[in-house]
Amino acid sequence: MILLKLSPITSIAQAQAMLETAINVEFGTLPPYLYAQLTILPGSNAPAMARLQSITHQEMIHLCLAANILNALGGSPKLNAPTYPGPLPGDIGHEGQVLTLHILPFGKPAMQQGMNIETPVDPIVFPQLKMLELAAVKAVTIGQFYEALDAYLKTLPAAAWHVGRNQIVDKQFFPGQLFAVNNYADAHKAIQVIVSEGEGASDSPLDFGKELAHFYRFEEIYRDQVLTSSDSKQGFSWGGPLGVDYTKVYPAIADPQLHDFSKEPTAARQAQEACTIAYSAMVDSLNLALNGNAAQLGIAVRKMFDLRMAAIQALHAPLADKHKVAGPAFIYKKI
Incomplete structure (x- = not known):
């Protein structure tokens, strides 16, 4: 569960700061999600791969939509490359504790981490499902965070919105999914997309596009079960196996940012440098x-x-421990 402690919003400057945090939260989830995706062995785990690819794709769209809102309010988005292991931007936690994200290869721990990030306020309990009880906390989820932001944006006059300012409406890579934010109605729509695709609706695992929200896609992979529509009270039940094989994964180390590559073979060092570039x-x-x-x-x-190409090279370059490889460390260097 992503939790952000919430202060009352009383100015556009505070709204801009919240949106900057939201943009970097979306950006900060990408390396953990990508590492899990990249470390799946080719030709295996097709259902899990498809779910992870759709999640990372939508996180990019969420990042751009949040940036469109910030630009429409006169702000200037700035992506800050996170450190892993480390916290996401803002006062974020899980069950009252700061949530520290790790870079993990494909496996149950990586899927559990994805669920921790995307957990809604009240996860829906489906037949056969046994959920860990969530401790009561004073912080709020990312959905509640956006809800408070949306309530403030609704109060702004038309003059507060900068029509057409630095909007991303690219039709080549995200056709039909990115749109300009020029007023409150556009911002409200963008917030609904971001929240519903991550958490689903309060009474359904589906987002506004009638697809499973991120939390439930991660849980399908974690449980190795397909969540299917049924005549249960919740409208869905856990069905047959998804087809997950956690043995079909590169022997990639966790948290490669912590690894000292200076002592590794030349091929591994060069592959990491290509990833960094x-x-x-x-x-x-x-x-x-x-x-x-x-x-x-x-x-x-x-x-x-x-x-991706550099990551493939890295995953085929053995470390000094020839039974291990390292995917991209996601290190940022000003070029």
Whole structure:
């Protein structure tokens, strides 16, 4: 569960700060989700791979939509590459404790971490499902965070919105999913998309697009069961196996940012350097795209492809311990 302690919003400056936090929360989830995805062995775990790919794709869209709202309010988005293990931006926690994110290869711990990030206020308990009880906390979930932001934005006059300012409406890479935010109605729609795709509706595991929300996709993989519609009171039940094989994974180390690659073979060091260059270039291009240079979005997408290619190389380069490899460490260096 993502929890953010909430202060009353009384100014556009505070709303801008909240949106900056939200943008970097979305961005901070991408490396853990991508690492789990990249470490699945080719040709295996197709259902899990499809779910993880859709989640990372939507997180990118959420990042852009939040940036569109911030730009419409006159702010300037700035992505800050996180440190792993480490916290997401803002006062964020789980069950009253700060949530520390790790870079984990595909496996149950990585899926549990995804569930911890995406847990809604009241997860729906389906037949056969046994949920861990959540401790009562004073912090709020990301959904409640956006709800408070939405309530404040609703009070703003039309003059507070900067029509057409640095909006990302790219039709090549995210057709029909990214839209401009020029007024409260647009911002409200963007917030609904972000919250529903992450947590689902309060009485349904489905988002507004009638697809499973991120939390329940992670739980399908974690449980190795498909959540299917049924005649149960909740409208869904846990059905047959999804087809997860946690043995079909590269022997990748966890938290590669903590690893000393200077003592590793040349091929492993070079692969990590290629990952760092691609990741850094992607971050730089995204920052430019979010601040008015729309053409940089396409470049950022190409750098994501470069990162994937570098990650494949890294995952095939044994470390000194020949039974281990390392996926991308997601280290940012100003180029």
